Amino acid sequence: MTFNELNLTPAILKALSLENYTSPTPIQEEAIPAALAGRDVLGCAQTGTGKTAAFSLPIIQLLSQQPAVTGGKRRIRSLILTPTRELALQIYENIQAYSKFTGIRSTAIVGGVSQKAQERALSQGADILIATPGRLIDLIAQKHVDLQYVQILVLDEADRMLDMGFIHDVKRIIAKMPSKKQTLFFSATMPSEISQLIKTLLVNPVKIEITPVSSTVDRxxxxxxxxxxxxxxxxxxxxxxxxxxxxxxxxxxxxxxxxxxxxxxxxxxxxxxxxxxxxxxxxxxxxxxxxxxxxxxxxxxxxxxxxxxxxxxxxxxxxxxxxxxxxxxxxxxxxxxxxxxxxxxxxxxxxxxxxxxxxxxxxxxxxxxxxxxxxxxxxxxxxxxxNDRPAKAPAKPAAKSKANPPRKPKSEWFTQGNKPKSGANGSQGNRTGGYGKGAQGNRPGAAGGSANGSAASRPGARSNGSQGRPGGQSSPNRNGNKAPVNAGRTQ
Incomplete structure (x- = not known):
């Protein structure tokens, strides 16, 4: 099959000829006719199989058959979302080449660089916008991007976009677009985690799976x-x-x-x-x-x-x-x-x-x-x-001795007070004299202090790592003992 058999316009065929494109790849053979017919597309193909041309060629053709200017201004009619800057710029370069003779205008916005040049490009108008989610959300918030005229949405490398944590950003962006639109969803892999998103985005899609993810190129x-x-x-x-x-x-x-x-x-x-x-x-x-x-x-x-x-x-x-x-x-x-x-x-x-x-x-x-x-x-x-063969038999765990049970951690020892109830690692000591690792005691003299071992804030309290030196007057605590009212400096 040749590109001539895919019903592409002469302007696009001329551009493809300059790029030395002769025959479409398998994913292009199936995706281009479906997209030209206005169908949603779910495409799964390994990298290097030609996904970019599979979605960009029909977009260029469909948009070039409509008036470029609406209400005196060129509007964004197609949005292509990608996970990385490099991929966005690569797609932009390809679309520039494919649309050379069509009059279609495109621009790319990515993070990591000043947005001033991107603002200028957007103000001049674009038919196709290629963007990474983070920078796009910034420019939407600043009123530089209007997505209410988008007719065709592309999610490229969708699996990686979701892996990178862009799922919520993608949903926010989609909410800014018309509910009725054509969606082209392309990915190298199709993990189960994104199946729910596919159900909410695509309507009766044409499913294309050129090469199973488990296979590798024979060459x-x-x-x-x-x-x-x-x-x-x-x-x-x-x-x-x-x-x-x-x-x-x-x-x-x-x-x-x-x-x-x-x-x-x-x-x-x-x-x-x-x-x-x-x-x-x-x-x-x-x-x-x-x-x-x-x-x-x-x-x-x-x-x-x-x-x-x-x-x-x-x-x-x-x-x-x-x-x-x-x-x-x-x-x-x-x-x-x-x-x-x-x-x-x-x-x-x-x-x-x-x-x-x-x-x-x-x-x-x-x-x-x-x-x-x-x-x-x-x-x-x-x-x-x-080979699933252990190098040696695993050592048996040491038998527990009933005569000598394991000692409790030091944070659970209690030496003073009638009814110590402090717990290890942060529980409160409810009585005087308790020792706890982190939280403050409720009564004077109870365990207290920060988890890092700073001085207890209550007078006379003991922390895990530092002491409060007694100083000033004292007052009786619940057990009749006296505890200093004003703790001195810590050490």
Whole structure:
């Protein structure tokens, strides 16, 4: 099939020709006709399968067939919500290319940069708005964005948007739009948690599932290194000495981890840059440009920041940390092996990540080949965990002795007073002389003080960590004993 057979307008076909698009991908074949017919679409496809064109081409065509100006002003008629800045800007660039000959105007608003330029673009009017939820809500509150004319809503990478905690923001944004609209819902995975949202948003949708989430692209060569703890950086350094690894996207679990890996690679003269949520938008875009141009050989990223990284020539994906969600592994390695090219996915696994590896292999239905010839092999006792065989029998718990019961914690000892009732860890002492770890006693001389061990506020009280020195006059307490009225300085 060709794009000519999808009933796209000559203006769009001309733009696609300039982009060297010849044949639609499977998701484009199914989604474009359904969207052009005005149907809601529920699309599930792995990264790199062409979801952006699948929803943007019909939007451009449908909007270009209507008057661009309503009431003397160009209105926002389509909203595309994405989880990350990189993805929003990538979609914006694609729509700019696809709509080149149509007169459709689009703009992107994202966080991490000054909003002044975005305000100016919005004031000039836009047909299609691509946005991240946080910045969009800010601009709606400031009256810079009006969504009451939206006809087509797109939620892209919906699973990640919900993972990032945007669910409430998304609902607030949807409430600003007309109830009657076309909704296109695209995602790499479809976890059960978002099924309820789908039911509330979509009306009799066309369901498209091109590739099951458990499958991985056959062109990607997968392998895993089972490593002795503490040797991941050493193994990564060894791997990158191989100059056949032209470009590598390295995934870490945390932002701090990404920065640390980048610094360690710089020490051995390997050009690397990190991209994650703590970086400014300019820094992230600069790192991405350098990586795409080849000026930077290694891009170290967290999963969130990696959404929107679309590089056809990416040769290697390296999992420095295995993800604890197996579907994320499928999404990560799908960053390579694009556009008909082959790719390599390498994972580094230490002892604590063995359960993650087992979950991944269960999901994809295959055992990832292990590279055994390296300098940092995992111990045999640890390897046994991978095969569900304990390295040794677990030790039996020590038998309890009735003759010598365990001593109570010190916070539960009571030495003074007739009826101490203070409890450990914050309960109040109702009688004098009780000892408690945190709360104040109700009577003078009872346990008190803050949880951190500061002086008791009542005169004569004992706290867990400091004493009140007696001073001043005293008054009788409930038991007839005298307690100081004015506590002195603490020590």
């Amino acid at each position: 990607i060569e997968q392998s895993v290194y089972l490593l002795q703890n503490g040797n991941k950086q050493n193994q990564l350094n060894r791997l990158l000495q191989d100059q056949s690894i032209v470009s590598a996207l390295v995934f870490t679990r945390t932002k701090r981890g990404a920065d640390r890996v980048t610094r360690d690679l710089a020490k051995i003269n390997i050009t690397a840059q990190a991209i994650h949520g703590n970086k400014s938008q300019n820094d992230r875009q600069n790192a991405l440009r350098n990586f795409k141009s080849g000026a930077t050989r290694v891009l170290v990223a967290t999963d969130i920041a990696a959404r929107g990284i679309d590089i056809d020539e990416l040769s290697h994906v390296i999992n420095f940390n295995l993800p604890n969600i197996p579907e994320t592994y499928v999404h990560r390695i799908g960053r390579t092996g694009r556009a008909g090219m082959s790719g390599v996915a390498i994972s580094l696994c230490e002892e604590e990540e063995i359960p993650y590896l087992k979950d991944i292999q269960k999901l994809i239905g295959k055992t990832i080949p292990e590279i055994k010839e390296h300098d940092y092999p995992m111990s045999k006792s640890t390897l046994a965990l991978l």
